[in-house]
Amino acid sequence: MEIRSMHFVERVRQRLDDDELQRNLKRTRGRNAASRAAAVAAFPDFDAVRQRATEIRRSVLRDLDVWLERFEAKATERGATVLWARDGEHACELIADIAKRHGVRTVVKSKSMVSEEAGLNAALEAAGVRPVETDLGEYILQINDNEPPSHIIMPVIHKSKEQVSELFARVHGTPPKTDIEALTHEARAVLRPEFLGADMGLSGGNFLIAETGSVAIVTNEGNGRLCTTLPRVHVALTGIEKVIPTLEDLSTLLRILPRSATGQALTNYVSMLTGPKHAGDPDGPEHMYFVLVDGGRADLLGSEFEDMLRCIRCGACMNHCPVYQTVGGHAYGWVYPGPMGSVLTPLYQGLEKAKDLPHAATLCNQCGVVCPVSIPLPELMRRLREKQVECGLRPWSERLALRAWAWVAGRPKLYALASRVGVRYLRWLAGGRDRIQVMGLAPGWTAQRDFPAPAAQTFRELHAARQAAKRQGGAR
Amino acid sequence: MRPSIAFAAIRLLESAGYTVVVPDTQTCCGQPGYNAGDRAAARALARKLIAEFESFPHVVAPSGSCAGTVKVHYAELFADDPAWRARAEALAEKTFELTQFLVDVAGVSTVPGTFSGSVTYHDCCSGLRELGVKAQPRALMDSLPGVRRVEMRDCEECCGFGGLFSVKYPDISGAIVQRKCESIRGSGAYAVALGDLGCMMNIEGRLRRSGDELTEVIHIAELLAGPAGEGG
Numbered sequence: 001m002e003i004r005s006m007h008f009v010e011r012v013r014q015r016l017d018d019d020e021l022q023r024n025l026k027r028t029r030g031r032n033a034a035s036r037a038a039a040v041a042a043f044p045d046f047d048a049v050r051q052r053a054t055e056i057r058r059s060v061l062r063d064l065d066v067w068l069e070r071f072e073a074k075a076t077e078r079g080a081t082v083l084w085a086r087d088g089e090h091a092c093e094l095i096a097d098i099a100k101r102h103g104v105r106t107v108v109k110s111k112s113m114v115s116e117e118a119g120l121n122a123a124l125e126a127a128g129v130r131p132v133e134t135d136l137g138e139y140i141l142q143i144n145d146n147e148p149p150s151h152i153i154m155p156v157i158h159k160s161k162e163q164v165s166e167l168f169a170r171v172h173g174t175p176p177k178t179d180i181e182a183l184t185h186e187a188r189a190v191l192r193p194e195f196l197g198a199d200m201g202l203s204g205g206n207f208l209i210a211e212t213g214s215v216a217i218v219t220n221e222g223n224g225r226l227c228t229t230l231p232r233v234h235v236a237l238t239g240i241e242k243v244i245p246t247l248e249d250l251s252t253l254l255r256i257l258p259r260s261a262t263g264q265a266l267t268n269y270v271s272m273l274t275g276p277k278h279a280g281d282p283d284g285p286e287h288m289y290f291v292l293v294d295g296g297r298a299d300l301l302g303s304e305f306e307d308m309l310r311c312i313r314c315g316a317c318m319n320h321c322p323v324y325q326t327v328g329g330h331a332y333g334w335v336y337p338g339p340m341g342s343v344l345t346p347l348y349q350g351l352e353k354a355k356d357l358p359h360a361a362t363l364c365n366q367c368g369v370v371c372p373v374s375i376p377l378p379e380l381m382r383r384l385r386e387k388q389v390e391c392g393l394r395p396w397s398e399r400l401a402l403r404a405w406a407w408v409a410g411r412p413k414l415y416a417l418a419s420r421v422g423v424r425y426l427r428w429l430a431g432g433r434d435r436i437q438v439m440g441l442a443p444g445w446t447a448q449r450d451f452p453a454p455a456a457q458t459f460r461e462l463h464a465a466r467q468a469a470k471r472q473g474g475a476r
Numbered sequence: 477m478r479p480s481i482a483f484a485a486i487r488l489l490e491s492a493g494y495t496v497v498v499p500d501t502q503t504c505c506g507q508p509g510y511n512a513g514d515r516a517a518a519r520a521l522a523r524k525l526i527a528e529f530e531s532f533p534h535v536v537a538p539s540g541s542c543a544g545t546v547k548v549h550y551a552e553l554f555a556d557d558p559a560w561r562a563r564a565e566a567l568a569e570k571t572f573e574l575t576q577f578l579v580d581v582a583g584v585s586t587v588p589g590t591f592s593g594s595v596t597y598h599d600c601c602s603g604l605r606e607l608g609v610k611a612q613p614r615a616l617m618d619s620l621p622g623v624r625r626v627e628m629r630d631c632e633e634c635c636g637f638g639g640l641f642s643v644k645y646p647d648i649s650g651a652i653v654q655r656k657c658e659s660i661r662g663s664g665a666y667a668v669a670l671g672d673l674g675c676m677m678n679i680e681g682r683l684r685r686s687g688d689e690l691t692e693v694i695h696i697a698e699l700l701a702g703p704a705g706e707g708g
Contacts, residue, residue, distance in 0.1 A: 362638025385513030448650030449681030
């Protein structure tokens, strides 16, 4: 997917001015957070499982190469083919090759954010293969002129049912309906023949299990199971960081992923797929491939950003982020929005292409608190800010202002003088009122709120005067 | 900005039986530089503050974010400098946010405040999520007979201040603080109390800008300490 994060500020403005989007955001705001809170409250072991999940993900990253090789050996033993992709583009080439080899004309897809990273749909179309999204949200976006998802697990959270109704009526040529069940049935009627007729199914992968060579997929709609078992060929596309050692580890992670994501104790479907159909199996694909993408992940190993690779893509960070909840996912300009996206986008796409993202956060740490694998997201955003400073990516005016501030703050007498002058300047600006409404030095502040006028004297001045008075009083 | 807050903090500490010293040379803990990615500036100011404060048995700040910087982040700033890291950790051990100190360390259960009316408390992010300040300010508020505490919706949600965030991304910040103001008004409280000056100016500024001249925005130190008597 082409990155547009460099236009973050304009994209934010557009989304704040989009009344319909703002109504949709308001309607869903806090809903996922409330579901998660209820699930956590009903699960007394949550903190212990969170710690265990964190440790599983942390330890696998320490020896990622070993676990990936073990996974490859097991998956191969079970008859699957494991392919390694340097990046998204390479993954698209590999998948187009697989499609060509097996004479594939139609691919049914279950949800895969890595396929969004890679821009797979466009690549398949260019190769003469028709991709069909079968996750309901992704399907809605695909028929809406390939609109990108705005959330990693609820791709169409930014739309209302009325918008979907209008879209379905237009694309399907059916009478408009706003009953959600009826809309779902309509999509199902369109998708059912696609499942039956497709030559290839493409899935993502929530986890890769090294000890069995399996991929685990967590879904609520059942489309993942159809995609991975009906067509002749199954391709599981995911990132190299998704491997975990054992089924026992999977059971730990499955206890925390749905609770963190949607507040469910368990999703409607958990599929474990291990190799192609074997002799005597009633169903399953004839060929199974894994396409495992690096795409910047290996570079994070051993770096100060390694913690980010623990991410299990639950979306809790964005569900709790005041910024995401205000501007929606599209403002972020690439595949991954919210706090996890503000860390991943600059790391995978280049610091200079997403300069705003690590700064567009209040560092309130709601995300860090709810992360099921304890990723210190605000800390990682702050480190990215440091990287920007180190690489000279901040505007000179900001650098100069910070230098000046640090220089003055290092000199107590000067700092006291600057505070005295500053307070008097602000009071002059206030002009006898208790607030300042236009402030030239920080127009951003007064664009949105007043600046309360400061007291006439600084604490330092008053305190010094009182200390002096006390000493005099004591001497008398 | 609001010297009365610091004087209120001093009164509270003195009424709990402590002697309060304000080092003449103290300036800033370095948080703005730290959060802006200017590690060098943050380290320089951290060294200065550590040297100024490490000889005292307790260090108290009437601000969750300043206390949080010292208590949670200084050690990380000196990750590669064992000598300073040890000093940072030692200081972190004895650094507290004001209400945290009063309740958890000093064991205070009554305060001199005289506030009368309904108050809702906004949990500032650093105090809440870095230091675990949640029950302490409420316990002290509840000890005041005139205070009727009411909880607002989403009291733990950020007010959208975020330091430089508020001036770098005013549109987003403004939309977030607008929601906070609606939660405050929705609580029906006469006043909102909180423990961080930045959040306080953000909330007060937005309330006034949006035409709310009535809701009082009060720092928890002033609420608990009451008006300054003779000699402050």
